Amino acid sequence: MRIRPAAITLTPAAEQRIADLMARAPADAIGVKLSTPRRGCSGLAYSVDYVTEAVPFDEMIETPGGTFFVDGGSILYLVGSVMDWVEDDFAAGFTFANPNAKGACGCGESFTV
Numbered sequence: 001m002r003i004r005p006a007a008i009t010l011t012p013a014a015e016q017r018i019a020d021l022m023a024r025a026p027a028d029a030i031g032v033k034l035s036t037p038r039r040g041c042s043g044l045a046y047s048v049d050y051v052t053e054a055v056p057f058d059e060m061i062e063t064p065g066g067t068f069f070v071d072g073g074s075i076l077y078l079v080g081s082v083m084d085w086v087e088d089d090f091a092a093g094f095t096f097a098n099p100n101a102k103g104a105c106g107c108g109e110s111f112t113v
Contacts (some may be wrong), residue, residue, distance in 0.1 A: 006047075006059065006061045007059050007070050007075045007078055007079050007080075007081075008034070008061070008070055008078050008079075008081045008083055009081070009082045009083070010061065010063060010068065010082075010083050011082065011084040013084055013085040013086070014085045014094065014109060015063045015064055015065060016065065016070055016085065017085035017094070018032050018063050018065045018066055019064060019065020019066060020065070021065075021066075022065050022066035023065075025050055025066075026052075026074070028052045029050040029051065029052055030051060030052060030054065030065055030067060031050075031052065031060075031067035031069050032048060032049070032051065032066065032067075032068055032069070032073070033048070033049055033050070033051040033052050033058070033068075033069035033070070033071060034046065034047070034048050034049060034068070034069070034070050034071065034083070035047045035049070035070075035071035035073075035074050036058070036071065036074040036077050036078065037074075044076070044077060046094065046096055047067045048094055053067050054069070054074070055069075055071075055072065056072075057072030057073075058070060058071055059072065059075060064112050073074065077084045077098075077100055078098065078100065079099060079100065079104070080098075080100065081096055081098040081099065081100070081101045082096070082097040083095070083096055084096075084097070092094075093102060
């Protein structure tokens with residue numbers, strides 16, 4: 001059996017943010033999950049939430065700070081993406097370099113594939 005690469009790459013800053021989130025997570029949280037729900041003016045958005053149970057088709061990525069899950073229904077939209085955590089004086093949040101995104105809304109909250 002060949003080991004396949006993860007669908008998404010996490011930068012060290014994103015891994016550290018996951019560790020920070022898991023350090024103060026609710027007691028029943030087993031990890032952090034990325035999904036792409038339908039919303040926003042472009043169709044899909046990135047959503048990062050705590051997860052309390054593993055779902056069979058979700059991808060699990062072990063990081064130094066905890067388990068990161070990628071929603072099984074979102075993987076095709078995210079393959080090859082890089083997830084980063086960026087902070088400056090005025091804002092902080094996860095950012096995504098997604099080679100599958102064909103466009104995004106002006107505010108950056110949603111994207112199309």
